[in-house]
Amino acid sequence: MPAIDLDRVGPGFADPVHDAQRVFRSLLTAMAEPGRIVTLDLPLVPPPGLSLAQCATLLTLADRDTPVWLAPSIDTPDVADFLAFHCASPRVGSPLGARFVVLPDLAQLPALDTLDLGDPAYPDRSSTLIVEVTELAEDGPLELQGPGIPDRRRLYAGGWSTATTRFAAANHAGFPLGVDLVLCCADALAALPRTCRITESTGASSCT
Amino acid sequence: MTDPAAPERDLPERRAWLGLLARAPAHALRAALTHIDDRPPFTWLRQPECGLVMVQARSGGSGARFNLGEASATRCVLRIDGGPVGVGHVLGTDAGQCGDIALCDAMLQDPRYADAVREQVLEPLGSQEQERRAERAGRMERSRVDFFTLVRGDD
Numbered sequence: 001m002p003a004i005d006l007d008r009v010g011p012g013f014a015d016p017v018h019d020a021q022r023v024f025r026s027l028l029t030a031m032a033e034p035g036r037i038v039t040l041d042l043p044l045v046p047p048p049g050l051s052l053a054q055c056a057t058l059l060t061l062a063d064r065d066t067p068v069w070l071a072p073s074i075d076t077p078d079v080a081d082f083l084a085f086h087c088a089s090p091r092v093g094s095p096l097g098a099r100f101v102v103l104p105d106l107a108q109l110p111a112l113d114t115l116d117l118g119d120p121a122y123p124d125r126s127s128t129l130i131v132e133v134t135e136l137a138e139d140g141p142l143e144l145q146g147p148g149i150p151d152r153r154r155l156y157a158g159g160w161s162t163a164t165t166r167f168a169a170a171n172h173a174g175f176p177l178g179v180d181l182v183l184c185c186a187d188a189l190a191a192l193p194r195t196c197r198i199t200e201s202t203g204a205s206s207c208t
Numbered sequence: 209m210t211d212p213a214a215p216e217r218d219l220p221e222r223r224a225w226l227g228l229l230a231r232a233p234a235h236a237l238r239a240a241l242t243h244i245d246d247r248p249p250f251t252w253l254r255q256p257e258c259g260l261v262m263v264q265a266r267s268g269g270s271g272a273r274f275n276l277g278e279a280s281a282t283r284c285v286l287r288i289d290g291g292p293v294g295v296g297h298v299l300g301t302d303a304g305q306c307g308d309i310a311l312c313d314a315m316l317q318d319p320r321y322a323d324a325v326r327e328q329v330l331e332p333l334g335s336q337e338q339e340r341r342a343e344r345a346g347r348m349e350r351s352r353v354d355f356f357t358l359v360r361g362d363d
Contacts, residue, residue: 012253085285
């Protein structure tokens with residue numbers, strides 16, 4: 001493991017134990033209610049390349065047992081040293097071996113078969129994708145259904161394309177295998193676990 | 209650090225002062241540090257956190273390595289505002305002592321404070337440590353038994 005240059009590493013959580021507990025609670029809420037947007041209220045300065053929500057999620061969940069893959073455009077010394085210092089996470093060269101896959105936008109989603117979808121005996125041993133989006137709103141063209149959602153929930157995620165919808169559909173079709181998505185936008189995040197059925201509709205009155 | 213060779217070059221000296229600071233009694237370090245009036249403000253990169261380290265040993269100093277047991281240890285990292293980064297590692301669970309070590313380490317790397325810390329902290333702690341060692345060596349010396357075998361004149 002290369003030496004960490006501490007000169008470019010900033011502080012992590014101001015209150016490591018309680019901040020991590022708060023973020024963990026928020027992530028539980030987001031995962032249990034897919035599409036619900038939770039806002040993190042933390043005095044955290046992420047390294048350039050990561051948003052506050054991405055940084056807080058990694059600080060809370062990543063440790064020395066969870067390999068992390070960073071998309072090439074954010075695989076900078078700033079981000080790498082920050083993760084190495086605060087999380088002690090090993091970084092891997094391909095998303096296949098990674099527990100956490102960190103992406104700066106939805107356009108860089110790798111193909112589903114290049115991700116770790118878990119093992120049929122242990123579907124939980126799959127990758128979680130931590131993706132930054134330009135905008136996140138609780139009303140929009142994405143219609144979510146599934147566990148944790150009473151009837152339907154709507155979501156808008158900046159940068160979502162039909163390719164993303166196909167990715168999500170294929171991911172859901174492989175249940176119980178598949179990856180879970182955490183969409184981050186500045187200090188807000190929403191989760192789209194593999195249980196979530198996502199359809200793209202145009203009008204706001206699509207409830208039949 | 210713009211010069212990649214700099215950390216390597218500073219390593220032996222820095223290792224020596226970190227060892228001296230970590231071995232010094234917490235109260236002696238704190239007392240020495242209070243002699244420095246303009247201690248700089250700093251930011252925690254890693255607040256003091258306690259954990260366990262596995263102490264390994266070799267029997268006789270040269271045998272196979274084995275796990276002797278766990279010891280509690282505390283570590284922290286801080287940055288002097290607009291200055292260098294200091295680290296503190298110390299046996300035990302004294303967060304204050306650990307912070308003092310890290311602050312000294314950072315100040316020793318900062319030309320604005322290095323001389324004051326050398327004079328007020330490192331030198332007194334160094335001589336105190338030598339006294340402790342000499343006193344202990346003296347105690348050991350008084351109770352030392354020299355074993356020797358008389359040459360038997362039977363050949």
